[in-house]
Amino acid sequence: MTSWEPYHLVDPLLARVPWPFGRHVEAVTVGPVRALRMARRWGGRTLMAVHCYVVGDTLIDAGLACYASDVLAFAREGGVRRALVTHHHEDHVGGASALVAEGVDVRAPALTARLVREPLPVRFYQHVLWGRAPAVSLRGFEGDAVALGPYEARVVAAPGHCDDQVVLHVPSQGWLFSGDAFLDERVKVFRRDEDFAATVATLERLCALDFDALFCAHRPRATGGREALRRKLAWMREVEGLVRRRHVEGATVKAIARELPQVRRGALLDLLALGDVSVENMVRAVLEGPRPRREVRRTVERP
């Protein structure tokens, strides 16, 4: 088995492309929490915005590398001294190296810190949507509680979307900073490396926590967050039941994907993602489990 895939070879070239995207970056508030919302614009459309949040002197997630100077300015303006990263994906860790260079104490789960120590290759659609994150040396969380400005947050493991993800629960305020553990009530597509069983187990644990505001990195909700998470869990169970039933009846992955009760994403993403994000992946994730990226698996398996 080779240790590389085509996107590993193309990635260094794509990282040098001066992508002509339009900018979308603005400071917003979600309930009582300030956030920086950022996205790239293509053809007049804003694609998959991501948020980083500030609570007291603490920033949660670090946004996109192409907006690192905006993240820095937002952090400075808020008096940020510390930052916490929820997982290694490029839309959460992109501004981390700029923050570290400015003297911000950036912490991450231990596995995240190991993953981002070297530049992680990303696929074509990730270059288009977000761009690659620079490598960065981060310190790990110590213990399972961290200060979030004046509040204490519990660090809760939340694997599924990826192995290293954590979420931050602030019981005193009824807040959950969920990284990418939520995304949407009815996710319609899966990345090839997402773990369906771990996602369901994580949702079960998160639904048992006491919170109302859900600070999802992509689709935050100031209220009704736990109910939204419960609806997502119910949807995932419905998908699993349907997939397993149709598999036993002999339906193919493609046929089952066509039958899932959902609206398909735009053909553009299907085209750009070259199969890395698809409805079929969700079906395969139920039946066969995840297919981790090699560079991630290598780091996870290394002692």
Ligand SMILES: [Zn+2]
């Ligand atoms: Zn992610």
